[in-house]
Amino acid sequence: MKIRTLALTAAVLMAGTAHAVEFNQVDAGKSSLAFSSKQMGVPVPGSFKRFTSQIAFDPAKPTAASTTLEIDLASIDAGSKDANDEVVGKQWFNVKAFPTAKFVSTGVKALGGNRYEALGKMTIKGQTRDVVAPFTFKQEGASGVFDGAFVLKRMDYNIGEGPWADVSAVANEIEIKFHMVANAAKK
Amino acid sequence: MNFPTPRYTGPAIAAHWLIAALILVAFPLGVYMHDLPLSPNKLKLYSYHKWIGITVLLLFVPRILWRITHRPPAPLPMPAWQHKIAEGTHHLLYLLMFLVPLSGWLMSSAKGFQVVYFGVLPLPDLVGKSDDLGDLLKAVHETLNFGLLVLVGLHVAGALKHVIIDRDGTLRRMLPFGK
Numbered sequence: 389m390k391i392r393t394l395a396l397t398a399a400v401l402m403a404g405t406a407h408a409v410e411f412n413q414v415d416a417g418k419s420s421l422a423f424s425s426k427q428m429g430v431p432v433p434g435s436f437k438r439f440t441s442q443i444a445f446d447p448a449k450p451t452a453a454s455t456t457l458e459i460d461l462a463s464i465d466a467g468s469k470d471a472n473d474e475v476v477g478k479q480w481f482n483v484k485a486f487p488t489a490k491f492v493s494t495g496v497k498a499l500g501g502n503r504y505e506a507l508g509k510m511t512i513k514g515q516t517r518d519v520v521a522p523f524t525f526k527q528e529g530a531s532g533v534f535d536g537a538f539v540l541k542r543m544d545y546n547i548g549e550g551p552w553a554d555v556s557a558v559a560n561e562i563e564i565k566f567h568m569v570a571n572a573a574k575k
Numbered sequence: 576m577n578f579p580t581p582r583y584t585g586p587a588i589a590a591h592w593l594i595a596a597l598i599l600v601a602f603p604l605g606v607y608m609h610d611l612p613l614s615p616n617k618l619k620l621y622s623y624h625k626w627i628g629i630t631v632l633l634l635f636v637p638r639i640l641w642r643i644t645h646r647p648p649a650p651l652p653m654p655a656w657q658h659k660i661a662e663g664t665h666h667l668l669y670l671l672m673f674l675v676p677l678s679g680w681l682m683s684s685a686k687g688f689q690v691v692y693f694g695v696l697p698l699p700d701l702v703g704k705s706d707d708l709g710d711l712l713k714a715v716h717e718t719l720n721f722g723l724l725v726l727v728g729l730h731v732a733g734a735l736k737h738v739i740i741d742r743d744g745t746l747r748r749m750l751p752f753g754k
């Protein structure tokens with residue numbers, strides 16, 4: 389084990405000196421996508437179990453980085469069985485008509501240190517909006533770890549129509565938290 | 576025979592009627608809300624129910640401290656067995672006044688919904704999230720509430736018996752504006 393890790397690290401470091409390392413093999417098992425909504429002032433955590441993501445990030449050239457994220461909305465865990473049954477329905481995500489949500493980056497900004505900002509377009513339920521997602525990048529051995537969070541306004545995407553448009557019961561602001569792990573390309 | 580009837584103290588009377596009123600709102604609200612389909616209205620009613628219940632729990636603390644430090648007035652003449660039943664009912668009512676809201680709070684924690692008092696003051700979760708424990712505590716909350724219903728029924732029936740049959744001043748001792 390140790391030797392393999394060492395060899396891998398050495399390989400990555402050498403690759404780093406030869407040409408830049410690009411982290412682009414997303415490890416779905418280690419990545420996660422969570423969110424937090426507020427119901428009557430009560431923070432309720434949730435997550436999406438299934439999503440696919442492409443990342444291409446070279447810390448030496450962060451502004452050339454790109455990413456896409458596609459979320460299987462039916463894989464939502466919204467905190468309780470009642471809520472899970474409800475949010476896939478017509479007034480919420482309407483997963484029959486719109487099974488996935490998609491984020492496509494349009495650019496990455498370096499904010500200094502290990503902090504960055506991904507700019508891009510988020511499409512949910514047929515609505516596309518600009519999103520700015522600040523994140524940090526950390527290299528752990530052969531893996532790149534991306535951690536970020538941003539606030540999405542559910543009413544921008546008509547998530548929660550009819551009586552659910554009442555943002556005094558379920559707040560408009562939904563905090564999205566992502567933790568993505570991508571390994572360096574095997575070359 | 577013109578002694579003024581001994582009365583409960585002001586704070587005891589205030590706590591009695593305030594908590595009674597809150598329970599009389601929380602109870603039917605609990606029965607009504609829990610079968611509703613999920614909706615913003617349901618989320619609101621659940622929150623109101625929890626806030627009222629937590630208020631009962633908060634008021635219970637000074638009430639029981641006051642009760643321990645201030646003996647109730649001596650009973651009016653009545654058979655000993657009746658006094659025993661009345662007193663037993665009162666003690667069990669105190670117990671459930673505490674356990675019913677506490678079981679609600681525990682259930683809410685187990686179901687993964689933190690209680691945020693009036694939507695602004697987050698209360699600590701008493702237990703971690705667990706579906707099994709949540710279901711168990713729900714059954715506990717319901718059972719204790721059934722017990723509360725029986726005891727309140729007995730308590731009210733006893734009070735009415737004193738008014739209608741005995742025609743003594745027992746109820747008046749607990750009324751806010753009596754003599």
Ligand code: HEM
Pocket residue numbers: 597598601602603604605606609610621624625626627628629631675676677678679680681682683690713716717720
């Ligand atoms: C004086 C205090 C309280 C009273 C009299 C009361 C009474 C009730 C009653 C009668 C029910 C309906 C039970 C049934 O028929 O199924 C209920 C349900 C419920 N109560 Fe309470 N309650 C009190 C305090 C609380 C508190 C403090 C909380 C939480 C912080 C709470 C949370 C709940 C919840 C979540 C339900 C619905 C259970 C479900 O169906 O999922 N209650 N309550």
